[in-house]
Amino acid sequence: xxxxxxxxxxxxGGSGFIGRxxxxxxLAAGAEVVVADLSAxxxxxxxxxxxxxxxxxxxxxxVSDGLDAVIHLAAVTSVLRSVEDPAGTYQxxxxxxxxxxxxAREHKVPRFVLASTNAVTGDVGGTPIGEQxxxxxxxxxxxxxxxxxxxxxxxxxxxxxxxxxxxxANVYGPGMRHKDSFVPRLMRAAAGxxxxxVYGDGTQLRDYVHVDDIVxxxxxxxxxxxxxxxxxxxxxxxxxxxxxEAAREVxxxxxxxxxxxxxxxxxxxxxxxxxxxxxxxxxxxxxLTDGMATVWPEFAEQTGEAAE
Ligand SMILES: NC(=O)c1ccc[n+]([C@@H]2O[C@H](COP(=O)([O-])OP(=O)(O)OC[C@H]3O[C@@H](n4cnc5c(N)ncnc54)[C@H](O)[C@@H]3O)[C@@H](O)[C@H]2O)c1
Numbered sequence: 001x002x003x004x005x006x007x008x009x010x011x012x013g014g015s016g017f018i019g020r021x022x023x024x025x026x027l028a029a030g031a032e033v034v035v036a037d038l039s040a041x042x043x044x045x046x047x048x049x050x051x052x053x054x055x056x057x058x059x060x061x062x063v064s065d066g067l068d069a070v071i072h073l074a075a076v077t078s079v080l081r082s083v084e085d086p087a088g089t090y091q092x093x094x095x096x097x098x099x100x101x102x103x104a105r106e107h108k109v110p111r112f113v114l115a116s117t118n119a120v121t122g123d124v125g126g127t128p129i130g131e132q133x134x135x136x137x138x139x140x141x142x143x144x145x146x147x148x149x150x151x152x153x154x155x156x157x158x159x160x161x162x163x164x165x166x167x168x169a170n171v172y173g174p175g176m177r178h179k180d181s182f183v184p185r186l187m188r189a190a191a192g193x194x195x196x197x198v199y200g201d202g203t204q205l206r207d208y209v210h211v212d213d214i215v216x217x218x219x220x221x222x223x224x225x226x227x228x229x230x231x232x233x234x235x236x237x238x239x240x241x242x243x244x245e246a247a248r249e250v251x252x253x254x255x256x257x258x259x260x261x262x263x264x265x266x267x268x269x270x271x272x273x274x275x276x277x278x279x280x281x282x283x284x285x286x287x288l289t290d291g292m293a294t295v296w297p298e299f300a301e302q303t304g305e306a307a308e
Pocket of ligand 1: 013015037072074075117169
């Protein structure tokens with residue numbers, strides 16, 4: 001198994017929510033890290049290539065000889081934004097991935113890990129989502145991630161690159177203050193004494209996975225050299241109502257709920273089959289309430305700041 005100590009790794013999107021945790025884990029394991037992102041990474045030990053990865057010059061500055069892996073996290077991450085701007089989402093999520101894969105091939109980088117999503121499979125009702133289901137994405141976000149996965153498959157098939165697409169569930173954890181997903185919305189509501197809107201009756205099932213479990217999966221993809229898709233989640237789905245209860249328990253705030261009509265395309269259930277990841281050695285460590293407790297301090301701090 002390749003060791004991370006002394007390895008050279010490029011992390012695109014390394015200044016983002018998941019990226020910062022991945023970079024911290026890589027540094028702790030002794031890796032030398034380059035981050036390519038729109039904003040610089042704050043750690044002095046990291047070399048930052050600051051710029052837009054749609055620019056070929058930025059990509060060329062990021063990928064160099066001697067890299068042991070590319071961990072590609074930079075993307076348009078919002079489903080809503082992808083619906084508003086499908087063409088722009090294609091550029092960032094597909095063209096940038098294609099450009100990075102090509103540079104990785106030219107520079108003989110042996111490993112490439114892509115942050116993908118379970119949204120590539122679309123709505124399968126309550127059927128557990130494993131790697132074997134057909135790809136039927138329902139949004140430009142899901143479609144561009146599916147397209148990126150296909151490119152990885154080709155580079156693995158033809159050039160022997162170890163190319164792995166980790167299909168993340170809904171990720172939560174420390175470092176989400178800038179995000180607009182449901183967990184930070186709950187935390188902002190608790191901190192601000194307001195409530196949240198819930199689509200439908202809140203019984204829709206989702207898999208929420210802690211960011212440190214995601215980091216574990218990224219390191220595992222590196223260590224095992226696995227190629228192809230790997231579904232990564234907590235392996236335990238909860239309802240949106242359960243999530244709200246966990247947030248109330250952790251924050252002590254009432255977080256009132258306003259129920260609004262479910263949006264078209266709202267999935268009734270996301271149930272993940274993580275047995276492939278488990279067979280590689282993956283074992284999620286966070287249970288929902290304990291995990292949510294790791295998110296709250298940054299938001300609680302905000303309340304304190306606002307009161308000063
Ligand atoms: N957070 C989740 O729940 C979740 C779920 C499934 C998949 N993912 C995937 O994981 C990855 C990381 O997500 P995140 O939650 O950390 O998002 P994030 O928005 O916090 O981080 C993304 C980073 O990519 C950078 N970036 C975006 N476009 C760029 C560009 N054109 N050039 C250079 N840098 C650019 C941003 O500056 C940001 O730092 C993404 O690929 C996302 O699609 C996330």
